Amino acid sequence: MDASSLKSPPQDASVESLVLGKTPRAGSQDAERMFDTLRNAVLDQRLPPGMQLKEQALADAFKVNRALVRAVLARLESARLVEHRPNRGVFVATPTVAEARDIFAARRVIEAALVRTLTAVAMPAGLAEMQALVEREQAAYRSGDMRAGLRLSVEFHRLLARLAGNSVLANFLEELVARTPLVVLSYKGSDTPSCALDEHSAIIEAIAVGDAERAVTLMNAHLNHLEAKLESGFRAASGEADIAAMLGLAPAR
Amino acid sequence: MDASSLKSPPQDASVESLVLGKTPRAGSQDAERMFDTLRNAVLDQRLPPGMQLKEQALADAFKVNRALVRAVLARLESARLVEHRPNRGVFVATPTVAEARDIFAARRVIEAALVRTLTAVAMPAGLAEMQALVEREQAAYRSGDMRAGLRLSVEFHRLLARLAGNSVLANFLEELVARTPLVVLSYKGSDTPSCALDEHSAIIEAIAVGDAERAVTLMNAHLNHLEAKLESGFRAASGEADIAAMLGLAPAR
């Protein structure tokens, strides 16, 4: 160890964990890993809304005990990514139409504020980072990798939140961005990608030029675009359960 | 800490629980009761920032087992009302100066949006409800009951969020409002009440008249007012530990 710092903090002991397989009392890291994995699975739309997440199955999959699983599921529940029904279990959240509309309204409010802030404090380094991200996103879509494209598209909004420098709003947007794929999957009308790519670069450009109002307008239009794609799905779900459509039959109305 | 503030309505099944000792599988309600009690304790500033919340003590106070306590503490942690340090325990959150500023900035963004929405959809019944609340608040302050006044003052902002009809933004504001007392207690400069009462009624009036921009301006001024009171505390904490000020000596700078 480092002899220069005698009272060095305990650090991590991660080397041990790699050698011995498992360091005692490593639940904290396991929980983090598990939470991120489940969260990303929701973001990637690999977990369909309504699917049940059984404790024992997760415990086996992640090689942890049920207590830790329950703790992680509790976190996911307060992030509203899953719903917990007493004595029934936890299920991937299925946002209602009202919730879906509220999520988009909240995103418009928060992202507009973030864009405004970012225009004011814009640092060249941050803008370059966003530009690079958008280019990777466009490349992914062009090469047909829809999953990577969607992931980078989501990353665009998360990066926007981080660069604006307000950790509270960033956390809120993080939650909203994570819930959006659930909404899309619940009420998807068409199969077009979630975010139109050129809109992202247009927003960056407006920020770079310092035109805050234009950037806000573009962002709102961007989110409206996405929500508009779901409107048909909203209407379909407003009627009784659309079992016919789910079975591939002709729409009831 | 006192668990005697359970005056929240015990609701159903309480008779059984009093007679038979405990109805089986009532943990869900217990958890809710416990969460609300702790949350209100933070709102009322009865739990000072930095105080440790020991699991066994809470389990004894609420007559539940430690597993349930841990679940509730996990929820409080994701609401950022407490901090969890591994192998150390959970402590009432002590917001940093940066977090405090971000909380106020976020409140300005969200409450401005809520005020705008509320002005558009304003229903007479809701306005009357707000008016009645403000009057109770003013009465409480006039009668010298600062605690009730603060509680009603907080309730004003929560009611505003509910009436605007966006549950997502309402939940966000709920979290921010709950964290604000922690900020105030951590950096309080003066002992004046958190909210100037006449400002509340002025905001309601602007909403009732339908003047959205004026209502937004008043709300922003209201929040700036509150934040300004803490600025001296922010500056004091920004330097190295303000031991001089804490001992009542002249400020070092």
Place this chain on the structure above:
DNA sequence: GCGGACAATATTGTCAACAATCTAGGTGGC
């Protein structure tokens, strides 16, 4: 055949004992 009661299974919820870790107080060496 059909509907409702019943039993078998799976799943969640609860609990207490045990292990790991931190904190505080004392003890000995220098």
Place this chain on the structure above:
DNA sequence: GCCACCTAGATTGTTGACAATATTGTCCGC
């Protein structure tokens, strides 16, 4: 006298067994 070390108590973290509940499949009466 002071600092490192070490032990003892308190606190958090983990585990497995058990209880309560929901779900599914089965059987019986009609």
